[in-house]
Amino acid sequence: MDVTAIIMAAGQGTRMKSNHAKVSHKILGKPMIRWVVDAAIASGAGRVVVVVGSHSDEVRAILADAYSGEHAAAIECVEQTERLGTGHAVRVALEAAGIDAGPVVVLNGDLPLIQASTIRSFAETVADGSHAAAVLTFTPPEPFGYGRIQLAADGSVERIVEQKDCTPEQAAQLLECNAGCYAFDGALLAAHIGEVTCDNAQSEYYLPDMVEILKSHGHAVTISHCNDYRDGLGVNSRMQLAEVTDIARGRINDRLMTEGVTFIDPAQAWIGPDAQIGRDTVVWPQTHLIGRCHVGEDCQLGPNTRLTDTVAGDRCVIDETVAVEAVLADDVECGPRAYLRPGTHMLDGSKAGTHVEIKKSTIGKGSKVPHLSYIGDTQMGAGVNVGAGSITCNYDGKNKHATTIGDRTFIGSDTMMVAPVNIGADAITGASSCITHDVPAGALAIERSDQRIVKHYTELRRARL
Known part of the structure; x- marks a missing residue:
């Protein structure tokens, strides 16, 4: 399955109130955009096209610094000089990268919790030609703010109802939410992306319009549901950044504990996604592992320890x-x-x-x-x-x-x-x-001056005062 991933990273992220690109903000020491790129690569995507715009030099530098060798050839950046909406961004990517075939998954660069297995199954929904597109959906505990998916009797997507258009009845009944990611048959996407218009209040080209466009041409559109709703959680504010960081920390620490690592207090240990820890190692509170750390077995880490891109063998005590x-x-x-x-x-x-x-x-x-x-x-x-x-x-x-x-x-x-x-x-x-x-x-x-003794110095000094 020759999958292409298009990652949207051109937005300004105004709600972050930052002088930096939204996708450059770090989660457990790793820029957000790299979480999504890594997941796409791990899912088997042969090409990863990152659409950059706001703070493009910063995003390009992050990617150039992180990826080399075999992965460097698979990752390319495409500039969206005019930010005219998600539909426009995808069109720019298709034209610049020459994408016109195979499964194409469109992911958001601010979706750091999405897992490789989710992306893989998402791409498979359009790989056999039975569906022209799929919408990535999830059921968060609090669905307010997300577009809702209304399904037809045959299970296909009937329409996407945005939050502002939801009636109270729809809000209560339609719990399947749009994660904002789409999978397409690449040939059909390339053939019809030009039909997306900007006839709306914001005068922008919206990618979700492709659902109706493909349906109007007689093609089927389905959903791909996230088994873990957290895969669909995006980051648009500092509060959401903290919430996602907490979830990522919990996922990593839970995995390490199942592999034989002891955490004295898992809530007080921040282990990056690229770190490895051997069995029977004990992680004390206020321990941070940032970047590509590798710690062996039977070690003691912390308390109050921070390792960055550091390697430690077995039986080390790092306090x-x-x-x-x-x-x-x-x-x-x-x-x-x-x-x-x-x-x-x-x-x-x-x-x-x-x-x-x-x-x-x-x-x-x-x-x-x-x-x-x-x-x-x-x-x-x-x-x-x-x-x-x-x-x-x-x-x-x-x-x-x-x-x-x-x-x-x-x-x-x-x-x-x-x-x-x-x-x-x-x-x-x-x-x-x-x-x-x-x-x-x-x-x-030995290099030192000879020691000199002045007897009764204290008495003599006091006499002079």
């Missing part, structure tokens, strides 16, 4: 930690209050402790940076211990420089390592030393 584009091997311990910046690679059994910041550095097997230290642009060997308050001085105001610390080296507390500098294996630096030259393997490096 009150912020990690961005970091890689943690097995049995790594972080926090509380650790900050792992991009390029951090912590090998098996290593530790980044309390108030420790690490950037673009490798921490060797079993090495420990227990507290109050900054390690940047450093290659650290195995079995190293870094004393409290130690810093790699990697920036000279213009360039970054590297530090190398050999295996089993002991860095005394409050050591300043002024890069570029190499400290050999099994070396020791004395506490409060400023290391500006290379230290040979097995050597002791």
Whole structure:
């Protein structure tokens, strides 16, 4: 089934009261438009055509940044320079992308909860040629505001009754609501889209008019009902954005719990849709996983932890930690209050402790940076211990420089390592030393002033006051 998905993302989204495109707003760290594109790709759509308009550069940038390789070829953007309604947007997409055959599903870019299985079954309703079009329907708990579907005796669509035209009797009886998405036989859509007119109060071309147009040509139109009404919930305001985020969070956490992950309080954990967590891992409250995170088995995440595009192995303890584009091997311990910046690679059994910041550095097997230290642009060997308050001085105001610390080296507390500098294996630096030259393997490096004692100083000072 060679399906084309057209995703409507040209609207301004005025009710969001935002300086950004509506579809750029994030749900669990992922832009709304990407939720719909990903669902379309997962459903098997061979082409995904995104209609952009308002803030088009922003939407294009989101898609270009997110999709590469095999998916990049399947996704294309089409500009709707004049926003003249949904019917006009589809016509622009058909002409620009040369779509004239196969099932075509038209989806809204503000429908982030729609699932791949829903899109797949939606497309199948028009795939065998028995129907020219299908309307995606759902039955929300509160149907007010949605167009209602009136069915004929044979189950086909008789008409769509908009909310403003609903009588009290229709509002009470017609509970099948229009989700605003349509599936079409591509050839029939291309043949008749030009018949949609703008003869209405808003002078816009409305895609729902295709239902009546296709019926007038003797073609059948049916419905495709969402098994989960939440698939049809759109986002038009900040309140709806929060509501949809809550539903998405619940769906993801429920799935992870069925896969063997423990949540201390599922309502206080925000796991993104592209994150993976292994079985027997425990997720504590106020834990956030954003982007493509992968956490192994038997880990402890949180409380108060935020991981972004970070990989962690098995049996890691990540407590009150912020990690961005970091890689943690097995049995790594972080926090509380650790900050792992991009390029951090912590090998098996290593530790980044309390108030420790690490950037673009490798921490060797079993090495420990227990507290109050900054390690940047450093290659650290195995079995190293870094004393409290130690810093790699990697920036000279213009360039970054590297530090190398050999295996089993002991860095005394409050050591300043002024890069570029190499400290050999099994070396020791004395506490409060400023290391500006290379230290040979097995050597002791001490740099400090001689201690001076002034006896009876307090008594003498008081006498002068």
